[in-house]
Amino acid sequence: KEEDFSGQKLRTLPSSLLDKGKDLVKVDLQRNRLRQVNGIAHLWNLVELNLSRNELVEFPLEIKDLGNLVKLYMNQNSIKIIPEEIFPSLKKLQFLKINTNRLTKLPSDLNRCQSLVYLNLSNNSLKDLQPLVGLRRLKELYVENNQLVELPRALFRASALAVLKVNGNALPEEVCAGGLKDLQSFYSMLDDSSCSVCTLKTMFLGATMAGKSTLCRSLREGEPVPVAEADRTVGIEICEVDQDGVRFLYWDFAGQEEYYITHHVFITPQAFVILAVDLSSFREKVGFWINNIQLKVPNSVVLLVGTHVDQCEVEGEMMKKKNDIQEKVQQMLLDRRESLQQQRKNLEELEDVSLFSEQMREIQRLEEYVLDLIPIDCTKSEDIVWLQNHIKDLVSDKETFPFMEQTLPQCYQQVESTIHELVSDGDVPRHIMNHDDLLEYLQNKHSELDHEKMRLILQYLHRIGIIMWYMEIPDLKDMVFIKPSFLISLFKLQAIVRHDLVSVLGSISSRELKSENALQVHRSRWINDFKSRATLSNVAIRILVRKELQQSGIDDQEMIEEIVGTKKKTGNLLTLVQHFDVCLPTKQNAPLNPEAQEFSPNRKWEASSPVVYDLEGGCLFPSGLTNNNQVQDQWGQDNLEDINVQVYFSPEIPHGFFHLVIRICSLYSTYWIGQNQCLFSCGSKRVLLREHLTEDGDQFIEIRGKNSDLQKMWDVIKVVMMRLARLVQQWRGLYQFVHSPCKQRGCSEYFEWRDWQDWLDQSGSEKFNVSEEKMTCRNGHTRRTELLFPVS
The missing domain is CATH 1.10.10 (Arc Repressor Mutant, subunit A)
Structure with missing residues (x-):
């Protein structure tokens, strides 16, 4: 009754299969190399047929003769078109997966397949779903990641429809994310007065003094607008510009690194990014900006604009720098594309690909556009006008900006x-x-x-x-x-975006201190803590923000308390900056005691000091950390017998990622934190994390622990790695490799963890998949396995 020919590298249907004819009701042919399935009509009694993950380019015509089909899998092929007169013959078909193909349109008679209950068309290039109108029994419809700009309103009149997924199309993202209910609500608002709207959030990014503000203001005015250094952007400036029926919302972001980490609070998807590159100096890291844009701004389009052309000594110098930047950008994009292709290949080779379908879709969404670099002399009116017209031509290209024009x-x-x-x-x-x-x-x-x-x-x-x-x-x-x-x-008041914070803290008046029951000595401690530890008391933050609110004319005390917080409750502003990882919550007053007793469910735990319950607390601002001295003093010397795990990242570790690692590992203390190192403490056990960049450009995070109690140390490292793996899932396109380096001094060999994810998924104390008592590296150095891999 059933035959399984999956994963056998078949190029044609085997005769042993066709000979069974009407006796078969289920056939699995997935993960082969089939480009055609001649003779499949002989199996006319089939109820289920799986042809997924083959090399089909044309939809097999013979399938129309399988009139008893209930389930059909055609996903992950290369099918471009489905002929007419196939689906009307499949009167019993209830389940159809044809996602991840190359379909540009559907056959007009698909709606005559009246038994369809489940239909997956995701990851194609469809622009119209009209052929689906009339499928009265359809309950689940998946059309994610296509090229849809609108949906047929009649589609929502099907009373049976219960699930509809349309993310990744040129439709309002917030509506798609809400699913069927929000889509029904949105389309009920569309009427004869609805209109096509072209609104584009345009973000000006780049390094400090790259000319972003000059570029932004000149485009706004249509002529050169010089901006003095003293008038440069602090934080973010916003303005609205209407040009030939397109409404641009200009967001001019400050380029200083201390402002950069606040940008994620304001970045939203489907944006146009103008990245300013200073051609006169080329000190900024163009790759840094593009990588972080691609990782954090989904569906973005990036235009590189070379600025300060007027400051280049000769035209040849400008062109040389332009070509050099363009070459580096193209190589970076090529490296990223190859990395993503390899990651997709790795996923496709897994046994059950369906478990990773969402991750694969996320990888496919990383096909952002980075446009060629354009040199502009912002002192010349003709250059500004030319750039305006060029931008107009770009945004009118629906291939480049499929999300730009929406009917609202x-x-x-x-x-x-x-x-x-x-x-x-x-x-x-x-x-x-x-x-x-x-x-x-x-x-x-x-x-x-x-x-x-x-x-x-x-x-x-x-x-x-x-x-x-x-x-x-x-x-x-x-x-x-x-x-x-x-x-x-309000963000300008946060320590992370104040280059003059020390002087601002010093100017806090006695009256302002008394409003929080604070003294001059407390103010001195705030200043010292910020200088030495990049931390700032929540009390100080409340004083600064309250002062700004009052100067802004806000006298509603209830609203002020809601924003700045109280001694018993965190304010909304602090909640916001901590949510976006601008700062990390931390204790202020009590250094941790690494010798304190561990928590045990069978023993009453008592705090070593009442200040552990300090309600005030403070915030750690990672960009204020300039060295690792405190961490090194607490950790001491590295030893060859330390447990040492290295987690490599491809294509790179994103900017600010390391301090997010600290946050997700917060079940342990985060008291000892440095510029690119931190030390966790759990009783007498200590775990060190370090961020590394090798000479060859590989980036990894090292997890190192003392081996006094191997099993307990591996338990701690396991939790750290589990949380690290969860964090990586939030950064689309990152891939992890886990190594244990050889412990012989001077040896560069390593042992790769091939099934580390299985270890993280295990519950209890099951063994890691390593059987040898000792392991030997390629250079012949041998060590006990438990020093390299976790074993019971």
Whole structure:
């Protein structure tokens, strides 16, 4: 009744299969090299057929003769077109997977396959789903990662439809993410007054003094606008520019590294990034910016603009630098593309690929555009006008900007106008509103919009940068910043974005100190802690932020406390910066005692000191860390017999990644932290983490532990590696390799962990998959296995 020919590298159907004819009801032919399936019609009694992961380019015509088919798998082939008159013959077909192919359109008679309940068309190039209208029994439909710009409204009238996934199309992202319910709500708002809207969030990025502000303001005015050094951007500046029917929302980001790590608070998907490159000096790391844009801004398009052309001594010098930058960028993109292709290949070769389908889709989404570098002399009007026209041509290209033009209900623009009026009238001078209050105000103006519809509109306005509403953060979902520039001004008060923080702390008055029951001696400690440990007391942060709020005209004490916090509750602003890893929470007053007793479920645990329960606490700002002295003093010397695990990353470790590692390992102390090292303590056990960059350009994080109690040390390292693996999943395109280096002094060989993920997935104390009592490296050096791999 059933035959399994999967994974046998077949190029044609075996005669032993065809000879069984009507006796077969299920055949598995996945993971072969079939380009055609001649003779498949002989198996006319088939109920289930699996042809996934083959090399089919054409949809087999003979399948129309399999009238008893209930399940059909055609996914992960290279099929470009499906002929007509196939699906009307498959009257019993209920389940169809044809995702991950090259389909550009569907056969018009697909809707005559009336028994279909499940249909997966994801990862193709479809632009129209009209042939699906009329599938009355369809319950699940997956069309993710296609080229859809709209959906047939009649599709939502199918009462049976319960699951609809459309992420990764040129549709409003916030609507797609909400699934069927949000899609139904969105399409119910579309009416005859709906219009096509072209709105593009444009982010100006680049190193400090690269000319971003000059470029941004010149494009806004249509002529050269020189910007003095003293007038350069601090934080982020926002403006709106309308050009030939396209609305550009310009976000000019400061280039100093201390500002960079706050950018992720404001970055949203589907953006146009103009990356300024100083051709007169070329000191900045272009690769650094592009890599982080690709990892953090999904569906982005990056335009490289070479600036300061007027400061190049001769034209030949400028062209030489332009070509040099372009060559480096192209090589970097080639390396990244090859790395992603290898990662996809690794996943495709696994036994059960379906378990990694989401990860594979994420890899495919990394096909962002990086456009050729364009040199511009911002002192010449003709160059500015030319760049304006060039940008206009770019955004009108639907292949490059498939998400740019979207059809939106008229009410979207009406709600946006109402919010602008609310701000301009001065009714809300603080530019912050409680979500419920804002909702009530808007619904009084637009009574036809219920709660769900209004939520979709606010999510859209957040994505394009009109408002900031972090609904995914539980502590912030009730607060809406109806003018983002106000939130940005608050960020300027955080230690991480204040180059003059020490002097600002020194200027805190006695009256301001007394408002928090603090003394001059406390202020001195704040200054010393920031200088030596890059930490700042939450009390100091509350004083600084409260002062800024009051200077901004906010006298609502309840609102101020909600933003800055109290001694018993963290403020919303601190919650926000910690959520986006701008800073890490830390203890201020009590150094840890590595000899303290460990927690045991069978023994009452008592704190070694009452200050462990310090409610004040503070924040660690990683970019303020300049050395590893404290870590080295606590750790001491490395020993050859230390447990040593090296986790390599491809294509690279993203900027700021190491300090996120510290955060996700927070079940242990994070007291000893340096520039690129940190020391965790768990009772008498200590684990050191170091970030490395080899001479060849490989990057890895070293996990090192003392081997006094091997089993317990491996237990600690296992938790660290588990959390590290979870963190990597948030950075699309990263891949891990785990090694244990040879312990012989001077030897460069290593032992690769081939099944380290299986070890992390295990519960209890099962053995790692290593059987030898001792292991020998390629140079002949032997060590006990438990010093290299975790074993019971």
